[in-house]
Amino acid sequence: MTTHAPQAAQSVTLPASLDEAVAALGAMPAAVPVAGGTDLMSAVNKGLLRPSGLVGLGRISELRGWHYQDGHALLGAGLTHARMGRPDFAALIPALAASARAAGPPQIRNAGTLGGNIATAAPTGDALPVLAALEAELVIAGPGGARREIPVSHLLAGREMLEPAELIGFVRVPLLHAPQVFLKATGRTGPGRATASVAIVLDPARRGVRCAVGAIAPMPLRPLEAERWIASLIDWDGARGLAPDALAAFGEYVAAACIPDQEPPADGGQAPPLPPAVLHLRRTVAALARRALGRALS
Numbered sequence: 001m002t003t004h005a006p007q008a009a010q011s012v013t014l015p016a017s018l019d020e021a022v023a024a025l026g027a028m029p030a031a032v033p034v035a036g037g038t039d040l041m042s043a044v045n046k047g048l049l050r051p052s053g054l055v056g057l058g059r060i061s062e063l064r065g066w067h068y069q070d071g072h073a074l075l076g077a078g079l080t081h082a083r084m085g086r087p088d089f090a091a092l093i094p095a096l097a098a099s100a101r102a103a104g105p106p107q108i109r110n111a112g113t114l115g116g117n118i119a120t121a122a123p124t125g126d127a128l129p130v131l132a133a134l135e136a137e138l139v140i141a142g143p144g145g146a147r148r149e150i151p152v153s154h155l156l157a158g159r160e161m162l163e164p165a166e167l168i169g170f171v172r173v174p175l176l177h178a179p180q181v182f183l184k185a186t187g188r189t190g191p192g193r194a195t196a197s198v199a200i201v202l203d204p205a206r207r208g209v210r211c212a213v214g215a216i217a218p219m220p221l222r223p224l225e226a227e228r229w230i231a232s233l234i235d236w237d238g239a240r241g242l243a244p245d246a247l248a249a250f251g252e253y254v255a256a257a258c259i260p261d262q263e264p265p266a267d268g269g270q271a272p273p274l275p276p277a278v279l280h281l282r283r284t285v286a287a288l289a290r291r292a293l294g295r296a297l298s
Helices: 018-027 040-045 087-092 094-101 106-111 114-120 127-134 152-157 224-233 244-258 276-297
Strands: 011-013 032-034 053-056 066-069 072-076 137-141 147-151 167-174 180-186 194-203 208-214
Touching (some): 018 137, 018 167, 072 114, 087 094, 094 180, 094 194, 114 167, 127 152, 127 180, 127 208, 137 152, 147 152, 180 276, 208 244, 224 244
Antiparallel strands (some): 066 072, 072 167, 137 147, 137 167, 180 194
């Protein structure tokens, strides 16, 4: 597995179908499923994980593509970031393609998968705010061919969890046929982990704007009041443009909702100011939200 690990996995299973993978996990409860392995192998190399068995998902062809179903795209959990970044996928779900292209250096994009990004649920996962803004759902595969669907946000928030011998099979994403934008800020130049990210999705059919902010909290945040406010200002039957002042106000609204001011002390005194680092992060979120909405509306 790695030159740094003193112990290797005792068994490796390579199923050819999703149901075979579920059955293998049921037979080996301590085994760990692995697709790209970008997070798993990092944990192994750091000595944080010593799996007794692996269930490799790389040979399951049904997880590496997508198809259309009732106005939605059903994305296989094995889609790599590199595949999602290609032009044909970008024409389908632009914001998800943008997040995939920003996911890291080529070696990470070539190996890392959509399902792995969700299952790991790292706060800096680039796909997560996009999926939250799209209000995507997961198709979970269970023993005996069972399938159930849960919102991505429920899994990320811990409201619903994977049961033993369950796997993320597919991600159901609505095809909105409208502008979508993903932007992120990193702590250094080039591909890197986000310090903040914003996904904006327009939904003209419902005359709505969906926004999700990533990397600043354990899960993506949805500023719902800011969404409703800015949607009420857009001329959905016209040019859809907004004045710069409205875009700036939206950015500030989003940032304040996601990074609120500190509570005043119990004695009724003045609330302490935000620390400089937190204030900088709030300004970053405001700038990202303003720019993302401006690009979507243009």
